[in-house]
Amino acid sequence: MEICPFVRLLDWRTLRAADCLTARQSREVDRFAIEELGISSLVLMENAARSVCDWISQYDQASSGGETSFVVRIVCGRGNNGGDGFAIARLLWTMGYAVEIFATHPEAEFSPDARANAALARKLGIPWRELQEFGEAAASAQAKDWIVDAILGTGQSRPLSGVLAELVQGMNASASRRLAVDLPTGFSADAGPVSGNRLIDQPHELAGLCVRADVTITFVTPKMGMLHPGAREYLGETFVASIGLPEKLLREAVSLQ
Numbered sequence: 001m002e003i004c005p006f007v008r009l010l011d012w013r014t015l016r017a018a019d020c021l022t023a024r025q026s027r028e029v030d031r032f033a034i035e036e037l038g039i040s041s042l043v044l045m046e047n048a049a050r051s052v053c054d055w056i057s058q059y060d061q062a063s064s065g066g067e068t069s070f071v072v073r074i075v076c077g078r079g080n081n082g083g084d085g086f087a088i089a090r091l092l093w094t095m096g097y098a099v100e101i102f103a104t105h106p107e108a109e110f111s112p113d114a115r116a117n118a119a120l121a122r123k124l125g126i127p128w129r130e131l132q133e134f135g136e137a138a139a140s141a142q143a144k145d146w147i148v149d150a151i152l153g154t155g156q157s158r159p160l161s162g163v164l165a166e167l168v169q170g171m172n173a174s175a176s177r178r179l180a181v182d183l184p185t186g187f188s189a190d191a192g193p194v195s196g197n198r199l200i201d202q203p204h205e206l207a208g209l210c211v212r213a214d215v216t217i218t219f220v221t222p223k224m225g226m227l228h229p230g231a232r233e234y235l236g237e238t239f240v241a242s243i244g245l246p247e248k249l250l251r252e253a254v255s256l257q
């Protein structure tokens with residue numbers, strides 16, 4: 001089912017390993033596109049952000065006739081997943097949505113593309129709130145609001161702890177709807193909802209350590225961790241967004257499997 005031109009609903013019944021990429025293959029696809037084809041990483045990031053915004057506005061149109069009285073709270077990590085979040089904030093802001101940015105790190109620690117999009121968001125004067133205000137904001141959020149999880153994507157390599165674990169628990173406890181950018185934070189691209197080095201086989205026991213998204217919009221292809229039996233509890237309704245990379249490239253990357 002095509003929701004928007006570049007976003008399609010993932011069909012769980014037909015999902016196979018051959019359709020999925022690991023985190024390493026995802027990075028290889030991005031590297032190949034950037035270094036061999038010359039597509040800039042900022043263009044890939046913009047395409048990724050645009051697909052999330054298209055989905056939100058289509059969903060808003062379909063579910064409430066486009067009354068945009070809800071608030072979109074975007075929590076941005078310091079890597080390119082966070083960079084997607086800053087770009088999403090900018091695009092939604094230009095579409096007239098009420099947007100609030102929360103950043104997990106100081107700007108000096110951002111990846112180059114995240115820093116570029118954060119600077120744009122600053123220049124536009126998009127409301128940028130203190131991270132420590134997020135718990136209260138999430139607790140008082142309404143059901144029609146959105147929390148966009150742009151903390152960690154395919155770069156996550158270890159269980160959550162400290163501030164990020166607290167943020168994720170605040171997200172999961174909120175009445176707000178949750179949309180995960182690329183992957184829910186706490187969800188491994190390779191193994192699914194992971195704690196330590198083992199798969200979570202009783203998801204409820206460690207739910208605080210992984211965002212339970214209502215919607216996940218993943219880029220380019222499904223990820224190997226989505227095959228995990230407990231995955232859907234965290235991914236919610238899952239969509240795959242094209243970010244402008246040719247199919248041929250994906251087949252070459254998947255052949256690295």
Ligand SMILES: NC(=O)C1=CN([C@@H]2O[C@H](COP(=O)(O)OP(=O)(O)OC[C@H]3O[C@@H](n4cnc5c(N)ncnc54)[C@H](OP(=O)(O)O)[C@@H]3O)[C@@H](O)[C@H]2O)[C@@H](O)CC1
Binds near residue numbers: 030042077152161183
């Ligand atoms: N051109 C492209 O590449 C495109 C990529 N795109 C987007 O980029 C995303 C991948 O970005 P990314 O590689 O920067 O990693 P990301 O997931 O942001 O993590 C950031 C850093 O966090 C750290 N970290 C890891 N685990 C952690 C933990 N448990 N707790 C705390 N910190 C932890 C780890 O750094 P470390 O601490 O290991 O040095 C990691 O480097 C991808 O999901 C998609 O959204 C799209 O824009 C399309 C184009």
Ligand SMILES: [K+]
Binds near residue numbers: 149151181182183
């Ligand atoms: K995420």
